Amino acid sequence: MSVSPLAPSWLQHPSDANALAASVWSQNSVRADSGEIEIAGLGASAIAARYGTPVYVVDEADVRDRARGIRASFDREFGRVGSSAKVYYAGKAFLSIQVAAWMIADGLNIDVCSGGELAVALAAGADPARLGLHGNNKSIAEIDRAVEVGLGAIVIDSLVEIERVADAASRHSRVQSVRLRVNSGVHAHTHEYLATAREDQKFGIPLADVADAVARIRSHASLDFLGLHSHIGSQIFETDGFAEAARRLFAVHVELLATGPVPELNLGGGFGIAYNSADVALPIDVLAANLADSVAQLAAEFGVPVPTIAIEPGRSIVGPSTTTLYTVGTIKDVLVSTSSTREEGSTREEGSTREEGLTREEGSTGGGDVRKYVSVDGGMSDNIRPALYAADYSVRIANRSSNADAALVRLAGKHCESGDIVVHADYLPSDVQPGDLVGVPATGAYGWAMASNYNYLGRAPVVAVRDGVARVIVRGETEEDLLSRDAGLEQN
Ligand SMILES: Cc1ncc(COP(=O)(O)O)c(C=O)c1O
Numbered sequence: 001m002s003v004s005p006l007a008p009s010w011l012q013h014p015s016d017a018n019a020l021a022a023s024v025w026s027q028n029s030v031r032a033d034s035g036e037i038e039i040a041g042l043g044a045s046a047i048a049a050r051y052g053t054p055v056y057v058v059d060e061a062d063v064r065d066r067a068r069g070i071r072a073s074f075d076r077e078f079g080r081v082g083s084s085a086k087v088y089y090a091g092k093a094f095l096s097i098q099v100a101a102w103m104i105a106d107g108l109n110i111d112v113c114s115g116g117e118l119a120v121a122l123a124a125g126a127d128p129a130r131l132g133l134h135g136n137n138k139s140i141a142e143i144d145r146a147v148e149v150g151l152g153a154i155v156i157d158s159l160v161e162i163e164r165v166a167d168a169a170s171r172h173s174r175v176q177s178v179r180l181r182v183n184s185g186v187h188a189h190t191h192e193y194l195a196t197a198r199e200d201q202k203f204g205i206p207l208a209d210v211a212d213a214v215a216r217i218r219s220h221a222s223l224d225f226l227g228l229h230s231h232i233g234s235q236i237f238e239t240d241g242f243a244e245a246a247r248r249l250f251a252v253h254v255e256l257l258a259t260g261p262v263p264e265l266n267l268g269g270g271f272g273i274a275y276n277s278a279d280v281a282l283p284i285d286v287l288a289a290n291l292a293d294s295v296a297q298l299a300a301e302f303g304v305p306v307p308t309i310a311i312e313p314g315r316s317i318v319g320p321s322t323t324t325l326y327t328v329g330t331i332k333d334v335l336v337s338t339s340s341t342r343e344e345g346s347t348r349e350e351g352s353t354r355e356e357g358l359t360r361e362e363g364s365t366g367g368g369d370v371r372k373y374v375s376v377d378g379g380m381s382d383n384i385r386p387a388l389y390a391a392d393y394s395v396r397i398a399n400r401s402s403n404a405d406a407a408l409v410r411l412a413g414k415h416c417e418s419g420d421i422v423v424h425a426d427y428l429p430s431d432v433q434p435g436d437l438v439g440v441p442a443t444g445a446y447g448w449a450m451a452s453n454y455n456y457l458g459r460a461p462v463v464a465v466r467d468g469v470a471r472v473i474v475r476g477e478t479e480e481d482l483l484s485r486d487a488g489l490e491q492n
Contacts, residue, residue, distance in 0.1 A: 093314030231268025379413010
């Protein structure tokens, strides 16, 4: 066994570089006796042969179990404290007609944040009453359509939107239910949260201005005020940040109750998932129980009923369900000066707690060490998160297992950008070779959803697999698709 001095401190040398960490891989991903990875009963090689690579492979039972599990946990825990919960799937994480239909069938509502996402949810046959609309700059047309189709809730994000939504509701002779997004001053990420008087960000209305804003909402007969909304960040592993936001919102919620009904409180999404072996996600039933206890305690302190709680998880429902399969193209052993730090140009998700471990190249010999760059046929166009947030994923060879020693690798994409990295650091069998398939798990959230055509790569297909049967739920883009929007040469 050789531990690379280039390995970040959080990355353990694996006893078996073929093993699939249960915390990271979808529930029906296994290493079969043949040595290859099977996802929901279908081998990686068969999937790649049929759909090509890169391909996003969704373990359908996994995503649906998580959706039902979150709903059941929150129903149970808020029922326990004499209230109820509404779960909105945050469609921004990954929305397709099929995914929207699964969420609706599994009893969730859906949160959309653009006219396009609304169109997808409606195309799935979602009852508009089960949809919510977000956004700090919704267009008049988006607001109009949402009101016209009878959306269950619109989250008002600024004072000017109060009048815009009220006008649209009057025009359509409707009473539109609305929430008010609050800038609580709490920002959370992974294990830490920051609580300030006011967070420096574009979303929501400062707590101090909420009373006036709600008075304005209530002055419109065409609006029905549901309650306050807050979303404090992403990839959160602890409940403290949510509890602090709830505490701040609750004081205002109680003041508002003195002047009218406030039936709900929306605490947003952001529940963390494991992307690699170092991440430990808080189990959803623990999170739900903690939140129910916090909110019930606040209600008791203030002597008010426990409101109906709304939550908006995206990543924690769809993220762990999906694995991206790639084909290895080239491999280079690069001699790295161990005094160097990470490449420039990559920014990091605010508050990342592993920054130190990643930037420090430990165990420098003063000379250099070899980093194995394994390049695949996708990259930042199918998963921008490593480049955008310095997110750390993991990787395994998918078409075979190997007894070769584990070697530290960096999985690189094929784009013309040195920051085009899919996995900054993981161990693979050292005999990884061109033509191998590799699987990167936990790519279901903000992967396809943030995909691009950079370098004119077609977006990869999304394939759902259940009980050994695969089906394309979003087809991949062809060269024809890529050229179809180009207006071509001027016609004389
Ligand atoms: C308002 C709001 N709700 C919910 C979410 C979903 O967050 P996550 O996918 O991390 O659960 C987001 C993500 O950005 C958001 O902005």
